[in-house]
Amino acid sequence: MKAPVIRVIHCGLGPIGLEAVRLVLTKPSMKIVGAVDIAKEKVGKDLATLLGLSKPLDIVVTDKIEELFLKSPADIVIHTTTSFTEIIYSQLGQIIEAKTNIVSSSEELLFPALQAPELAHNLDMLAKQKGVTILGTGVNPGFVMDTLPVCLTGVCTKVTRIEAQRVVDASTRREPLQRKIGAGLTEEEFRAKVAAKKLGHIGLLESVALIAAGMNWKLDDITETIDPMMAQQEYRTDFVTVAPGRVAGLKQIAHGIKNGTSLITLDLRMYIGAENPHDYVKIEGTPPIEVTVQGGVAGDQATVAALVNAVPLVIQAPPGLKTMLDIPVSRIVS
Amino acid sequence: MKAPVIRVIHCGLGPIGLEAVRLVLTKPSMKIVGAVDIAKEKVGKDLATLLGLSKPLDIVVTDKIEELFLKSPADIVIHTTTSFTEIIYSQLGQIIEAKTNIVSSSEELLFPALQAPELAHNLDMLAKQKGVTILGTGVNPGFVMDTLPVCLTGVCTKVTRIEAQRVVDASTRREPLQRKIGAGLTEEEFRAKVAAKKLGHIGLLESVALIAAGMNWKLDDITETIDPMMAQQEYRTDFVTVAPGRVAGLKQIAHGIKNGTSLITLDLRMYIGAENPHDYVKIEGTPPIEVTVQGGVAGDQATVAALVNAVPLVIQAPPGLKTMLDIPVSRIVS
Numbered sequence: 001m002k003a004p005v006i007r008v009i010h011c012g013l014g015p016i017g018l019e020a021v022r023l024v025l026t027k028p029s030m031k032i033v034g035a036v037d038i039a040k041e042k043v044g045k046d047l048a049t050l051l052g053l054s055k056p057l058d059i060v061v062t063d064k065i066e067e068l069f070l071k072s073p074a075d076i077v078i079h080t081t082t083s084f085t086e087i088i089y090s091q092l093g094q095i096i097e098a099k100t101n102i103v104s105s106s107e108e109l110l111f112p113a114l115q116a117p118e119l120a121h122n123l124d125m126l127a128k129q130k131g132v133t134i135l136g137t138g139v140n141p142g143f144v145m146d147t148l149p150v151c152l153t154g155v156c157t158k159v160t161r162i163e164a165q166r167v168v169d170a171s172t173r174r175e176p177l178q179r180k181i182g183a184g185l186t187e188e189e190f191r192a193k194v195a196a197k198k199l200g201h202i203g204l205l206e207s208v209a210l211i212a213a214g215m216n217w218k219l220d221d222i223t224e225t226i227d228p229m230m231a232q233q234e235y236r237t238d239f240v241t242v243a244p245g246r247v248a249g250l251k252q253i254a255h256g257i258k259n260g261t262s263l264i265t266l267d268l269r270m271y272i273g274a275e276n277p278h279d280y281v282k283i284e285g286t287p288p289i290e291v292t293v294q295g296g297v298a299g300d301q302a303t304v305a306a307l308v309n310a311v312p313l314v315i316q317a318p319p320g321l322k323t324m325l326d327i328p329v330s331r332i333v334s
Numbered sequence: 335m336k337a338p339v340i341r342v343i344h345c346g347l348g349p350i351g352l353e354a355v356r357l358v359l360t361k362p363s364m365k366i367v368g369a370v371d372i373a374k375e376k377v378g379k380d381l382a383t384l385l386g387l388s389k390p391l392d393i394v395v396t397d398k399i400e401e402l403f404l405k406s407p408a409d410i411v412i413h414t415t416t417s418f419t420e421i422i423y424s425q426l427g428q429i430i431e432a433k434t435n436i437v438s439s440s441e442e443l444l445f446p447a448l449q450a451p452e453l454a455h456n457l458d459m460l461a462k463q464k465g466v467t468i469l470g471t472g473v474n475p476g477f478v479m480d481t482l483p484v485c486l487t488g489v490c491t492k493v494t495r496i497e498a499q500r501v502v503d504a505s506t507r508r509e510p511l512q513r514k515i516g517a518g519l520t521e522e523e524f525r526a527k528v529a530a531k532k533l534g535h536i537g538l539l540e541s542v543a544l545i546a547a548g549m550n551w552k553l554d555d556i557t558e559t560i561d562p563m564m565a566q567q568e569y570r571t572d573f574v575t576v577a578p579g580r581v582a583g584l585k586q587i588a589h590g591i592k593n594g595t596s597l598i599t600l601d602l603r604m605y606i607g608a609e610n611p612h613d614y615v616k617i618e619g620t621p622p623i624e625v626t627v628q629g630g631v632a633g634d635q636a637t638v639a640a641l642v643n644a645v646p647l648v649i650q651a652p653p654g655l656k657t658m659l660d661i662p663v664s665r666i667v668s
Contacts, residue, residue: 154664287632330488
């Protein structure tokens with residue numbers, strides 16, 4: 001029995017969204033039936049043009065998602081617009097109303113009950129009512145600092161503490177990431193941007209919350225600090241030059257706290273020139289487990305993979321707002 | 335809303351079964367309502383006696399499982415008898431007839447369609463008819479050489495080959511394992527026992543099959559070799575003495591083959607005196623992923639943990655014969 005081809009609409013055609021389009025184009029089990037973006041310079045163009053392909057895909061980018069659903073019903077929307085539940089809430093509502101499943105790279109949607117419990121509740125109710133499933137995922141948040149640690153506890157009889165560290169050499173990453181970590185700023189500029197919430201990785205708090213949910217730990221508090229990693233020498237990337245004494249990137253640490261103790265510690269370092277990039281997970285418990293991913297799991301490619309690989313699992317899952325702990329083990333999709 | 339306590343029956347009270355009992359006794363979410371074994375010296379005894387506990391548990395071991403189900407209905411059976419689907423088939427049938435879910439440490443049950451496709455089909459049909467779920471799991475097979483590699487591909491856009499290696503220092507393990515790997519034998523004795531299928535790890539072929547299913551790879555063949563690791567010096571454990579030139583343990587290698595190429599290679603080495611024990615997974619693809627578990631995930635404890643942690647997930651899963659790829663990410667249960 002051959003499974004029917006999954007009809008996909010892409011909503012959000014920024015760098016991650018376009019990478020997702022590229023990946024879906026390689027998947028025989030999927031077919032793109034629509035593409036949505038609000039940017040004037042994208043609307044009306046064939047998707048192929050945005051990808052730099054010569055042959056048209058016969059998918060014209062629209063900013064009218066409701067009309068699109070009427071014309072081209074889909075099984076799922078791959079949603080890659082912005083990070084915050086409050087901002088995407090009405091976008092998601094429109095998609096759910098059209099009885100279409102959603103997999104999203106929105107970082108807060110990994111565990112939306114943390115920042116927006118009421119909106120999360122509404123999305124869950126609406127999704128159940130319309131019979132569709134919503135999932136937020138990616139590589140970070142979504143895998144290396146949350147799902148993977150939880151998954152490792154499946155072979156433990158006891159867990160007392162969880163720690164994860166991710167060190168990324170930002171010089172190998174795309175420009176928005178190099179900007180987002182403050183590369184090239186003075187320390188003062190960096191700290192001002194952090195205070196204004198204009199700098200930093202989004203989703204670390206959600207990763208803590210997802211782990212806590214998986215462990216069934218009721219935390220008292222989740223805290224986060226963002227500090228600069230200073231350059232000791234000059235670095236030049238394709239996008240930015242960092243003088244010695246300027247900011248090379250960030251060190252962002254989140255704690256999940258219970259009775260004054262950090263039960264969950266997530267330590268994310270993304271900076272230009274980082275040596276020995278890696279992912280590391282430590283489960284303190286019985287048996288203790290220590291895992292290292294040599295070189296770390298590469299960022300953008302892996303995020304897009306996580307989104308696209310989750311597609312069939314999201315479609316098959318029971319309706320509602322789900323997390324990575326509700327669906328089966330994600331794996332590469334054909 | 336507090337979840338109701340899960341009623342558990344333990345079927346099979348060997349070393350793994352008794353460890354599972356010990357673990358369930360620590361879980362507030364579970365309650366043991368029955369215990370089954372066929373060994374005459376166990377039947378009629380209080381479970382506490384078998385565990386060496388002074389205070390009775392008021393669970394008397396029985397060899398009459400059908401009577402037990404009538405007297406003490408349960409939500410799930412933790413099944414830890416033997417490795418082979420053919421042998422456990424009628425046991426499982428009785429449990430399914432009693433409308434009770436099953437989580438089993440039987441190695442073949444990880445992927446029973448490999449060795450016993452007809453029996454697997456029958457179990458699946460019967461389980462669906464009776465509305466219960468069956469799952470085989472453990473640490474190996476069940477996690478480090480199958481579920482974990484599959485799980486890592488969830489962040490890959492492309493996978494061309496999967497490799498896993500597990501090196502276990504058998505001197506730290508229980509006596510049956512030291513015997514099962516041939517420690518202390520001559521090479522000739524070892525090879526005779528391998529030929530008679532009386533020696534070796536069961537489940538490596540099933541791990542290959544599970545990975546292949548996860549990857550949606552239709553393999554042409556699954557092959558396996560079992561060779562001795564010879565002792566270079568004398569080793570003494572609590573259970574066995576190995577002279578230099580005698581067998582210290584085994585090296586068991588399985589391949590999943592397609593078009594003459596090994597797409598899946600699983601390399602298991604269990605021997606006394608193994609240096610640098612570890613688990614290692616390599617995903618060749620985009621991005622490539624290389625993971626090392628320092629020291630390796632300890633065996634028996636982790637198997638028992640995998641069984642008990644899967645309990646709520648098995649109960650919640652749709653009916654049928656399932657694999658680790660069908661249920662959500664396992665995690666420690668309270």
